[in-house]
Amino acid sequence: MQIMPVSELRNHYSAVEEAVSTGGPVFLTKNGYGSMVVMSMEQYENLTGNVEAMLDAADRQASSTTLRYSHDDVFGALRGELDRGEAI
Incomplete structure (x- = not known):
């Protein structure tokens, strides 16, 4: 550094x-x-990678379904994976 x-x-x-x-x-x-x-x-x-492309893909997916996840659903699942040492 x-x-x-x-x-x-x-x-x-x-x-x-x-x-x-x-x-x-x-x-x-x-x-x-x-x-x-x-x-x-x-x-x-390299740092930002394909963030813009991924956001566009998320927008397309969101417009094609009514399925939505709450904050607790998303971050609870991520925390569980991290606690178990799984790759995200």
């Missing part, structure tokens, strides 16, 4: 860019506290 003061972004942009391209996200601080995270476009796309 790389942590840098936010002033590095202003004063040494190329160093931050190099750190991001070779080592993953860079956490920037302001007055000693976390301010933001800088990452490459590739890292961002």
